[in-house]
Amino acid sequence: xxxxxxxxxxxxxxxxxxxxxxxxxxxxxxxxxxxxxxxxxxxxxxxxxxxxxxxxxxxxxxxxxxxxxxxxxxxxxxxxxxxxxxxxxxxxxxxxxxxxxxxxxxxxxxxxxxxxxxxxxxxxxxxxxxxxxxxxxxxxxxxxxxxxxxxxxxxxxxxxxxxxxxxxxxxxxxxxxxxxxxxxxxxxxxxxxxxxxxxxxxxxxxxxxxxxxxxxxxxxxxxxxxxxxxx
Numbered sequence: 001x002x003x004x005x006x007x008x009x010x011x012x013x014x015x016x017x018x019x020x021x022x023x024x025x026x027x028x029x030x031x032x033x034x035x036x037x038x039x040x041x042x043x044x045x046x047x048x049x050x051x052x053x054x055x056x057x058x059x060x061x062x063x064x065x066x067x068x069x070x071x072x073x074x075x076x077x078x079x080x081x082x083x084x085x086x087x088x089x090x091x092x093x094x095x096x097x098x099x100x101x102x103x104x105x106x107x108x109x110x111x112x113x114x115x116x117x118x119x120x121x122x123x124x125x126x127x128x129x130x131x132x133x134x135x136x137x138x139x140x141x142x143x144x145x146x147x148x149x150x151x152x153x154x155x156x157x158x159x160x161x162x163x164x165x166x167x168x169x170x171x172x173x174x175x176x177x178x179x180x181x182x183x184x185x186x187x188x189x190x191x192x193x194x195x196x197x198x199x200x201x202x203x204x205x206x207x208x209x210x211x212x213x214x215x216x217x218x219x220x221x222x223x224x225x226x227x228x229x230x231x
Contacts (some may be wrong), residue, residue: 001063004072006030009114010051010058011094015041021051024098025059028111032101035061035068047073054082054090054118066103079122086121087132092226093117094167096135099219100142111138128208129199135211136194144218147171148195160189166210168217186210 007028012067017020023035035043040047050057050073062073082090101107117134121127135229139145150157152171158164164172165181171189173182190203190210199207216223 001032002060002066002071003063004060005058005074006060006074007111007115007178008038008149009118010053010055010057012053013037013097019045022067023051026097026111026114027107029106030104031106032062032097032103033061033064033068034103035059035070037073039069040070050075054079054122056118066118079119081097082118082121085127086124087098087120088226089095089127090118090121092224093131093134095224095226096138096215100138101223107141111139112139128204129197132194132199132204132207132211133197135215139214139218146194148191148212158188158191160192161189162187162188166191166214168214183213184209 009024009031010023011026012024013132014204016036019039021037023037025033025035027033037051037178040044040051042048044109047070055075056077056079058074058076059070061070065157068099086167088175093114097110101110105182113134117130120130136146137166146166147160151159158172159174162174163185164187165175165183166172166186171186172186175185178185184206186206187203190199190206193199193203194207
């Protein structure tokens with residue numbers, strides 16, 4: 001199979017053999033793919049310094065088996081480089097995609113959300129609300145979406161004034177106080193804000209703790225290496 005001019009981003013790159021790179025790419029129509037960029041680290045490579053994360057690319061590759069062979073890579077836009085917290089958050093999102101997406105499983109909605117996220121991070125927009133909405137949409141797209149319309153086990157709408165324990169398999173369960181819950185409580189107001197994407201400063205911490213716990217639950221025992229960057 002030969003693919004030409006596919007929109008893509010590099011999620012991760014590592015040295016492979018003497019002069020090549022082993023890439024994890026997020027593509028619009030083919031999902032996450034693995035590809036070898038032969039000679040990409042050599043001094044005369046046409047791709048030298050081009051195959052970097054967060055750069056919008058058009059790529060081509062030949063696919064035989066699990067790994068493809070890169071045949072083309074052109075940068076289609078120049079965005080301001082990510083720095084500081086924005087860079088760390090970008091690396092975190094890249095690791096999330098590698099962990100949650102199977103190779104060759106198309107997720108065009110995830111690609112569009114990632115493309116928008118990279119643009120927003122490059123533009124210096126407020127980071128934490130962007131991450132929460134991206135995490136929400138990623139879980140939804142891979143079939144692990146949150147129930148943010150109703151309380152668990154019924155049709156009662158979430159109450160902004162109520163505090164909930166959010167259970168991964170069933171949803172938001174009303175709790176009178178923290179002593180009744182094995183996990184930190186989250187307000188109905190914050191859950192509704194996560195649903196709408198209108199997250200204010202006062203809701204950021206509780207939603208960060210919620211999403212971190214849910215992502216850890218779905219990923220299992222292997223921790224995210226990018227969390228070490230924040231520590």
